[in-house]
Amino acid sequence: MATLRDDDRHHPVLDRLRMPLPVLDSLACPHCRGSIGPAGNALRCTSGHSFDVAKEGYAGLLTGAGTTGTADTADMVRDRQGFQEAGHYAPLASRIAEAAAPALADGGLAADVGAGTGYYLRNVLDRSPDAFGLGLDLSKYALRRAAKAHPRAGAAACDAWRGLPLRDGAVSALLNVFAPRGADEFHRVLRPGGALIVVTPGPDHLGELVGALGLVSVDARKEERLEETLSPRFERTGGEDAGFTMRLPRSDALTVAGMGPSARHLAPGELERRAAALTEPVEVTASFRIGVYRPR
Numbered sequence: 001m002a003t004l005r006d007d008d009r010h011h012p013v014l015d016r017l018r019m020p021l022p023v024l025d026s027l028a029c030p031h032c033r034g035s036i037g038p039a040g041n042a043l044r045c046t047s048g049h050s051f052d053v054a055k056e057g058y059a060g061l062l063t064g065a066g067t068t069g070t071a072d073t074a075d076m077v078r079d080r081q082g083f084q085e086a087g088h089y090a091p092l093a094s095r096i097a098e099a100a101a102p103a104l105a106d107g108g109l110a111a112d113v114g115a116g117t118g119y120y121l122r123n124v125l126d127r128s129p130d131a132f133g134l135g136l137d138l139s140k141y142a143l144r145r146a147a148k149a150h151p152r153a154g155a156a157a158c159d160a161w162r163g164l165p166l167r168d169g170a171v172s173a174l175l176n177v178f179a180p181r182g183a184d185e186f187h188r189v190l191r192p193g194g195a196l197i198v199v200t201p202g203p204d205h206l207g208e209l210v211g212a213l214g215l216v217s218v219d220a221r222k223e224e225r226l227e228e229t230l231s232p233r234f235e236r237t238g239g240e241d242a243g244f245t246m247r248l249p250r251s252d253a254l255t256v257a258g259m260g261p262s263a264r265h266l267a268p269g270e271l272e273r274r275a276a277a278l279t280e281p282v283e284v285t286a287s288f289r290i291g292v293y294r295p296r
């Protein structure tokens with residue numbers, strides 16, 4: 001197969017793919033793990049598996065085997081982006097960027113599994129100016145945005161439960177923010193000395209809304225289960241519990257209540273009816289656990 005380095009013919013696919021070359025070089029075929037390069041109007045691996053590039057600029061690296069995950073819908077992605085762009089989670093984004101910075105001090109790749117719109121990846125790359133980024137997600141609505149998240153980042157469609165389309169040891173910092181995780185694949189793609197950063201909601205996350213809107217609260221055993229999943233492959237080296245108070249217009253309080261799984265048991269319209277009783281600004285606790293791990 002022709003790769004960019006040994007072939008300077010023009011590949012039209014590179015006009016469409018919004019992906020810096022070091023990021024393209026870090027990809028691996030989801031079928032055979034061969035390296036992936038441009039081939040005419042598509043991407044192709046060394047054994048000939050072929051992949052499309054979406055017109056929005058992300059690589060389509062799904063295997064076609066059917067998906068096992070739950071991709072975010074257009075509405076979910078729009079709501080999440082609106083909430084993030086309003087800055088309500090900015091303190092979390094900057095802590096994630098700080099946590100990733102040591103592993104990216106000499107550059108390297110930051111990959112975000114279940115990246116959504118690429119908001120956290122963008123903050124990581126702003127903080128670590130020599131690093132490149134890759135956003136991975138199952139949702140085409142998320143990927144359309146993730147592909148444009150940062151000039152040093154690209155995006156690819158994948159089903160994280162079926163493996164990650166990355167070469168062994170290609171990643172210096174792996175982000176996983178409220179998204180699917182698999183310890184074996186995370187371990188395979190991280191370089192020795194790399195960092196895995198996992199963010200989960202803390203026990204009092206959105207506590208005020210749990211009471212006022214009748215949401216389901218965070219499962220207290222979640223943290224325990226996370227450690228059980230990761231500990232065969234990873235050792236926890238740091239992290240912090242991050243908490244802050246958000247002052248939200250009622251509409252954003254509704255949005256954040258709808259962003260998690262917590263409101264899905266309510267009848268349609270019920271969340272809005274209960275939210276009408278909230279006084280503005282609505283003070284809401286944001287609480288997160290940021291875990292930093294290194295591969296064993």
Ligand SMILES: C[S@@+](CC[C@H](N)C(=O)[O-])C[C@H]1O[C@@H](n2cnc3c(N)ncnc32)[C@H](O)[C@@H]1O
Nearest residue numbers: 069070071072114115116137138139159160177
């Ligand atoms: C709760 S959202 C979090 C998004 C982002 N990390 C954030 O915090 O803004 C979970 C994300 O995981 C994606 N997702 C769900 N199942 C997936 C899978 N099997 N593989 C890859 N991504 C998946 C969804 O499409 C969604 O974007």
Ligand SMILES: [Zn+2]
Nearest residue numbers: 029032045049
């Ligand atoms: Zn292949």
